[in-house]
Amino acid sequence: MTDVIDRHEVERILADPAFRVPEADAATTRPADRFRARASRFVNGAAHDARRRRLEELLATLDSGALATAAAARTRAMAPAGADAVAVQVPVACLAAQLGFADADSTPDPVAVLADHYPAGGPSDAADAALVRLLTAAPPPGRGDRRDDAVLRVQLLVQAHVGTAALIMNALGHPAAADPDVPTAELLATVLRDAPPVRTTRRIAPDDHELVLHLGGPDREAPAGRPRIIAFGAGARACPAPGPALAIAVAVVDGLRAC
Known part of the structure; x- marks a missing residue:
């Protein structure tokens, strides 16, 4: 296993279809492992492409404005429980509601376990x-x-839990969060650049060697102190939902900064 640190090289690998993701075991009979094998995240080739297209179709039904409004309301209601609870609960509940899950407010706990x-x-x-x-x-x-479709909807909840909660907490922990003159959108962009919520991902090289790709390392081709942002990945497997994720994160962080 080899670590790839420089963002220029990481972005190149992410955009190269010759580098594959480690695949889930399609023969497994355990429900949660079958879920991994049926999601888009842990397959390659035509299976990934078809599932990714369907994910994008499901995401196209979301209303980012409505997500932000719902996230702001849930944040106000949950703020007394603390930032950690809000960051974990609100993004998943908002997304689950728009994706049609019954009792959306009960989904964050099982999503956290599955994540x-x-x-x-x-x-x-x-x-x-x-x-x-x-x-x-x-x-x-x-x-x-x-x-x-149900599997893909659950996949969206799981990946929202992993990435959006960490983005919110990283933003709230950043020194600029205490400065009211720094807009939340600018704060989140800084965090995505300097402290990506998901720090690493993996790929299998054409020679079958496993690589650990770091999304927050140095960038040899960027101006000093301004590395490129690859927090959402790159290429055909980049995060399919940066818009909804940022709409929710901005609303939550705005609400918590105002407390």
């Missing part, structure tokens, strides 16, 4: 139970829906 299992997989009764709970809450198939 802990998501990167590496492996036998987990807790993750299996969390997945079953989320699939049960997913909207029933409608006209034009596909077999794995």
Whole structure:
């Protein structure tokens, strides 16, 4: 396993389809591991491309303005519970509501359990139970829906939990958060550049060597102190939902900065 630190090289690898993601075991029978094998994140080639297109279709149904409004309202209501609770609960609940999950406010807890299992997989009764709970809450198939739409909706919740909560907490912990003259959007851009919420990702090189790609390292081709932002990835596997994620994060951080 080799660490790739420089952002220029990381971006090049992310954009090169010859570098693959480590694949989930498609033969597994454990529910949470089957979820990993049916999501877009842990497959390559045509299977990834088809699932990614469907994810983008589902995301196109979201209203970023409505997400921001809902996130602001939930943040005001939950603020007494503390920033950690707000960061974990609000983004997932807002997204779950727009994606049609029943009792959206109950989804963050099972999503958190599943998210802990998501990167590496492996036998987990807790993750299996969390997945079953989320699939049960997913909207029933409608006209034009596909077999794995519920799985892809759960994938969106899991990835929102992982990235958006960390982005919110990193922003609130940044020294500039205490300066009311710094707009929240500018604060988030600084955090995405200097302290990406997801620090690493993995790829398999054409020679089958595993690489750990660092999203927050130095950038040899950038002006001093201004490395490129690759927090959302690059190429065909870049994060499909930066718009909704930032709409929620801005609303939450705005609300918490005002407390």
